[in-house]
Amino acid sequence: MLPGEEKYPHIFSPIQIGKLWSKNRIKYASTETNYNYSDGFVAEKEIGYIEAHARGGSGIVTCQGAYTDPRGEGQGYVGMMGVWDDKFIPGLSRLADVIHKGDALADFQLMACGRVGGINLPYTVGPSEVPQRLRRFRPPKEMTVEEIEACIQEHATGLGEQLKLASISLKSQVSWAILFPISSQHIPIRGPMSMVETSKGDPLS
């Protein structure tokens, strides 16, 4: 029995979400660790970290946000994992595998960090050239509507099926271009979209 199970039986009871069943109502939230390689490949340390959380008892385990573009505009952390090329699939698959071994649903987060991204670039991208209040961020380059459309396309990676993920989450706090451009000054507002977007593959079957 897990700590708290007796006192809070409802939280520990199974729940159906769409076509999927979670063994309980606990979700491990996405947490950027900075553990991965600076070129976006998943590191052993990240796999060990996620494995520990999957063994901890959550019904759903979310991986840290991954950036979606080859330019690195979406990369907000030196040790952030990338999801913009098939070459990352072996490492990402291992993350999904250790989550499934812990009898949990694998949720994967896509996170283009917008104007707090471009960690290895001399610029960031944003909704306008209005300077950021925090001086440690470089001045943003205003994205064109075409660039925003391309950014949206880059989120459609199709990795959900290949990794047998239960779901893919989209991070809206920093991925303003695809979700909720609350800080937008010059571009048409398009959001918000649903937070949990797809449900492909059932790791429990």
Ligand SMILES: Cc1cc2nc3c(=O)[nH]c(=O)nc-3n(C[C@H](O)[C@H](O)[C@H](O)COP(=O)(O)O)c2cc1C
């Ligand atoms: C170190 C750290 C990294 C985080 N990384 C992410 C992330 O990659 N994606 C995300 O959606 N939230 C991220 N969060 C937010 C957490 O998932 C969580 O929503 C937040 O910490 C609030 O939950 P709490 O009150 O249980 O701490 C991060 C939080 C922390 C402390």
